[in-house]
Amino acid sequence: xxxxxxxxxxxxxxVLSIAERIRTGVLPDGQPLPPxxxxxxxxxxxxxxxxxxxxxxxxxxLIEALPRHRPVVRKPGFDxxxxxxxxxxxxxxxxxxGVKNLFDTRIMVEAGLARQAAQQATKDDIAALKSALDANAxxxxxxxxxxxxxxxFHGVLYQIPQNPVLxxxxxxxxTWLAPQWxxxxxxxxxxxxxxDAHKAIFDAILxxxxxxxxxxxxxxxTKAWAQVRATFGDV
Amino acid sequence: xxxxxxxxxxxxxxVLSIAERIRTGVLPDGQPLPPxxxxxxxxxxxxxxxxxxxxxxxxxxLIEALPRHRPVVRKPGFDxxxxxxxxxxxxxxxxxxGVKNLFDTRIMVEAGLARQAAQQATKDDIAALKSALDANAxxxxxxxxxxxxxxxFHGVLYQIPQNPVLxxxxxxxxTWLAPQWxxxxxxxxxxxxxxDAHKAIFDAILxxxxxxxxxxxxxxxTKAWAQVRATFGDV
DNA sequence: CTGCATTTTTAGTCGTACCAAAAGTCAGGA
DNA sequence: TCCTGACTTTTGGTACGACTAAAAATGCAG
Numbered sequence: 001x002x003x004x005x006x007x008x009x010x011x012x013x014x015v016l017s018i019a020e021r022i023r024t025g026v027l028p029d030g031q032p033l034p035p036x037x038x039x040x041x042x043x044x045x046x047x048x049x050x051x052x053x054x055x056x057x058x059x060x061x062l063i064e065a066l067p068r069h070r071p072v073v074r075k076p077g078f079d080x081x082x083x084x085x086x087x088x089x090x091x092x093x094x095x096x097x098g099v100k101n102l103f104d105t106r107i108m109v110e111a112g113l114a115r116q117a118a119q120q121a122t123k124d125d126i127a128a129l130k131s132a133l134d135a136n137a138x139x140x141x142x143x144x145x146x147x148x149x150x151x152x153f154h155g156v157l158y159q160i161p162q163n164p165v166l167x168x169x170x171x172x173x174x175t176w177l178a179p180q181w182x183x184x185x186x187x188x189x190x191x192x193x194x195x196d197a198h199k200a201i202f203d204a205i206l207x208x209x210x211x212x213x214x215x216x217x218x219x220x221x222t223k224a225w226a227q228v229r230a231t232f233g234d235v
Numbered sequence: 236x237x238x239x240x241x242x243x244x245x246x247x248x249x250v251l252s253i254a255e256r257i258r259t260g261v262l263p264d265g266q267p268l269p270p271x272x273x274x275x276x277x278x279x280x281x282x283x284x285x286x287x288x289x290x291x292x293x294x295x296x297l298i299e300a301l302p303r304h305r306p307v308v309r310k311p312g313f314d315x316x317x318x319x320x321x322x323x324x325x326x327x328x329x330x331x332x333g334v335k336n337l338f339d340t341r342i343m344v345e346a347g348l349a350r351q352a353a354q355q356a357t358k359d360d361i362a363a364l365k366s367a368l369d370a371n372a373x374x375x376x377x378x379x380x381x382x383x384x385x386x387x388f389h390g391v392l393y394q395i396p397q398n399p400v401l402x403x404x405x406x407x408x409x410t411w412l413a414p415q416w417x418x419x420x421x422x423x424x425x426x427x428x429x430x431d432a433h434k435a436i437f438d439a440i441l442x443x444x445x446x447x448x449x450x451x452x453x454x455x456x457t458k459a460w461a462q463v464r465a466t467f468g469d470v
Numbered sequence: 471c472t473g474c475a476t477t478t479t480t481a482g483t484c485g486t487a488c489c490a491a492a493a494g495t496c497a498g499g500a
Numbered sequence: 501t502c503c504t505g506a507c508t509t510t511t512g513g514t515a516c517g518a519c520t521a522a523a524a525a526t527g528c529a530g
Contacts, residue, residue: 009302010483023326035511046484048283051512052290059294060322067244068491068512081323087295088316091258105400112347165340245514270480281515286481303481303522 014043014053015060022062022073032070033063060084078168082175089176099180100225106173107221113157113166114213118205125160126206132156133202136195143186146194153198184231197223249278249288250295257297257308267305268298295319313403317410324411334415335460341408342456348392348401349448353440360395361441367391368437371430378421381429388433419466432458 021027034042039050058065061080065071074080092098117125132153139145151174158170174181197220204212256262269277274285293300296315300306309315327333352360367388374380386409393405409416432455439447 019322019326023329037511047512048286048483048485051287054512055287055290056294059291062323062326065512070492070511076323076326078327081320081327084323085316085319087254088297088311088319091254091297091311092313092316094258101398101400104396104398105404108347108351108396109344112343116343161339161343163336163339165336169340272480283514283516287513289481300481305480305523 010045011049011052011056014039014045014049015056017043018053018057019060019062022075027073029073029075032072035070078165079171082168082172085172086175093176093179099177099228102173102176103221103225103228106177107218107225109169110154110157110217110221111214113160114201114205114217115210117157117160118208118210118213121160121205125156128156128159129153129202129205133198136198140191140195141188143188143191146191147182147186150194150198180228180232184227190227194220194224245280246284246287246291249274249280249284250291252278253288253292254295254297257310262308264308264310267307270305313400314406317403317407320407321410328411328414334412334463337408337411338456338460338463341412342453342460344404345389345392345456346449346453348395349436349440349452350445352392352395353443353445353448356395356440360391363391363394364388364437364440368433371433375426375430376423378423378426381426382417382421385429385433415463415467419462425462429455429459 018027018033027033033039033054036047036050036054039045039053040047043050054063054065054071057063058071061076061084062074063071064074089102093102117129121129132149132155136146136149136153139149155167155170158166197216200216201213201220204210204216253262253268262268268274268289271282271285271289274280274288275282278285289298289300289306292298293306296311296319297309298306299309324337328337352364356364367384367390371381371384371388374384390402390405393401432451435451436448436455439445439451
């Protein structure tokens with residue numbers, strides 16, 4: 001994969017070099033990048049190239065470049081990876097069927113999570129779920145708060161396997177699907193219905209019944225999708 | 236979220252504008268972008284800014300900017316989204332536990348796919364699986380070919396739900412995990428073992444037994460992971 | 471109509487210059 | 501002494517102009 005080194009890209013070399021310094025910790029997380037003028041001297045290139053490199057690193061998520069500020073190193077986490085795709089995904093969601101395709105994968109993933117939870121959840125996990133469920137119940141009259149606690153309940157499912165990739169995925173789903181979700185009419189009746197679904201999922205997990213857990217979760221999300229369709233039509 | 240418009244970024248406005256033109260099809264897929272000089276005239280900005288915008292669009296995956304060529308529009312697909320994260324993910328995989336975390340999500344996903352296949356696979360799906368399985372069997376002596384057919388067999392699982400997101404995810408897994416996988420010693424005995432595992436998965440799907448399908452798939456991938464560990468130690 | 475040489479266009483890079491916003495400095499007052 | 505606000509320096513954002521080499525377009529000859 002090693003291409004013609006002196007061919008068409010000076011900036012890419014700088015990108016690679018800086019990325020490596022970030023990865024190895026020579027440039028620690030949170031530290032501002034050296035000034036552009038220093039970098040151009042160090043690499044023997046023009047500021048044009050330096051700026052291109054910075055721009056690239058920024059959209060790669062390795063640094064955070066606020067408009068007029070010094071870019072700061074942002075050691076890549078799974079969240080940064082999600083951010084990096086955000087732009088593309090938002091385009092994909094505007095395509096017909098885009099939202100549905102994404103939502104379907106969410107159903108798949110959470111169905112798996114529910115099964116896994118029913119089989120492997122520890123006492124602490126159950127306690128966390130219970131606590132999230134109670135908060136959700138308390139929020140039924142307050143749609144704003146219900147949305148938050150609803151999210152948090154699902155979030156617990158993503159935490160149970162103790163895999164840092166999963167919470168990032170959850171954040172991705174909530175971020176990307178938020179435009180649809182947040183514009184839906186919020187009614188206490190609906191909140192009640194959703195809470196009941198959460199309770200059913202919780203109960204199934206508590207009973208260590210993977211099939212029931214998956215079924216109730218699928219039912220829950222499928223109904224949620226029906227609500228989305230009722231609001232937005234086919235998307 | 237609308238910020239101070241005349242504040243700190245001229246390039247971003249151009250990025251937004253061009254991205255919109257791509258999405259709406261004013262700039263169709265495959266068409267080269269207008270020359271930089273035309274764009275600077277059209278937007279009333281300097282070439283510096285145009286180039287920054289192009290660079291950004293490129294790393295966002297909306298256009299493909301080969302070194303000395305005209306950037307061509309590349310309507311974003313799910314594959315492009317995967318590419319966009321590639322850079323970050325490759326960093327994450329170098330972190331301790333990074334590969335395992337990713338592989339675990341793969342096990343989760345494919346476990347779900349196997350269940351779903353057992354429940355919903357059509358005749359055509361089964362036929363595709365069978366065909367992939369046969370190709371896999373025929374390739375047992377040829378490790379190179381076996382790797383390919385192995386991949387293809389798993390790929391069929393990702394196709395069954397008919398959700399375009401899933402094949403993209405499969406491609407992501409194979410791309411990101413390839414460095415580990417392709418360096419593993421290839422032995423016909425191992426191929427035989429993996430083929431047997433594939434056969435077990437296929438049989439379970441054929442028997443419409445989701446539990447067995449999931450179990451055999453988990454077993455298969457867990458053993459594959461053990462092979463990785465045996466080769467690379469803890470990663 | 472086809473293949474090749476020539477011209478034109480265009481991306482890549484450099485350098486300089488200027489502005490405005492941060493960041494850093496320092497003096498004066500509480 | 502410590503805080504505060506004005507002042508200076510640094511630094512990112514943008515513009516303009518120039519030059520090179522590669523790519524694309526053109527035109528010519530066969």
